Amino acid sequence: MHFFDRAYLGAPPWEIGHPQPAFVRLEEAGEIVGRVLDVGCGTGELALYLAGKGHPVWGVDFAPTAIERASSKARARSLPVTFRTASALELGALGERFDTVTDCGLFHTFLDPHRSRYAGSVARALVPGGRLFVLCFSEHEPTDWGGPRRVTQPEIRATFRPPWSVRWIREERFETRDPSIGGRAWLAALELADGRRAPPPSTNPRAGRSLPAHRRARAASPTSRARGCRRAPTRTRAATPA
Numbered sequence: 404m405h406f407f408d409r410a411y412l413g414a415p416p417w418e419i420g421h422p423q424p425a426f427v428r429l430e431e432a433g434e435i436v437g438r439v440l441d442v443g444c445g446t447g448e449l450a451l452y453l454a455g456k457g458h459p460v461w462g463v464d465f466a467p468t469a470i471e472r473a474s475s476k477a478r479a480r481s482l483p484v485t486f487r488t489a490s491a492l493e494l495g496a497l498g499e500r501f502d503t504v505t506d507c508g509l510f511h512t513f514l515d516p517h518r519s520r521y522a523g524s525v526a527r528a529l530v531p532g533g534r535l536f537v538l539c540f541s542e543h544e545p546t547d548w549g550g551p552r553r554v555t556q557p558e559i560r561a562t563f564r565p566p567w568s569v570r571w572i573r574e575e576r577f578e579t580r581d582p583s584i585g586g587r588a589w590l591a592a593l594e595l596a597d598g599r600r601a602p603p604p605s606t607n608p609r610a611g612r613s614l615p616a617h618r619r620a621r622a623a624s625p626t627s628r629a630r631g632c633r634r635a636p637t638r639t640r641a642a643t644p645a
């Protein structure tokens with residue numbers, strides 16, 4: 404049995420019974436838009452939280468035990484999340500495109516060769532201009548308690564090369580069930596190129612620059628705002644995955 408399936412038979416330290424506060428803050432800041440894929444979703448707390456906020460949500464994990472538990476939570480809470488057993492390294496096989504992908508504690512589990520494969524896999528599951536948010540343990544977290552790999556900012560930047568761009572990386576914390584774990588983490592905001600040519604410069608000196616993707620998303624329709632779900636901008640052409 405795989406490490407993660409075995410972990411889900413008990414109560415792993417990352418199972419906190421609610422979404423990580425770092426992702427709640429992102430949602431409240433309007434950073435999470437449109438259709439969402441939570442990759443490495445575990446037992447589904449983040450996916451279920453985002454569905455409750457009005458996003459159409461899928462959650463995928465390669466551990467069948469986690470997906471069974473996530474699906475039964477969705478039924479119990481009457482939330483329409485699609486949970487699938489799938490590999491994060493083969494997201495193109497889902498045949499779906501999302502506006503936002505969330506990764507809470509998955510990226511730091513990969514070996515080096517899997518990192519760039521993962522970047523390409525996520526690119527195949529995102530619309531052009533789509534966003535990926537990664538929360539991973541940072542090199543500032545002590546290693547005396549074990550845990551997954553620690554990740555540095557240069558490693559994140561080296562993985563997410565064009566057509567990705569790094570919007571920002573900031574310090575965050577994982578909340579865990581184990582008080583001896585400090586949870587020091589990086590939260591990285593990555594964006595996939597939107598594959599469209601930039602509009603010609605305006606001849607009107609009063610005209611503003613075109614809105615970046617995250618500002619266009621905020622200009623969502625009143626109906627989607629009323630449902631609490633920020634609509635993603637309409638995009639036309641697929642970008643080339645990494």
Ligand SMILES: C[S@@+](CC[C@H](N)C(=O)[O-])C[C@H]1O[C@@H](n2cnc3c(N)ncnc32)[C@H](O)[C@@H]1O
Nearest residue numbers: 407417443444445464465466490491507508509
């Ligand atoms: C540390 S857990 C985090 C789970 C969940 N995101 C959370 O915050 O509770 C990492 C998760 O990634 C999943 N995972 C690891 N490698 C994966 C892969 N290659 N494809 C899909 N899921 C994977 C594991 O099964 C596990 O559920």
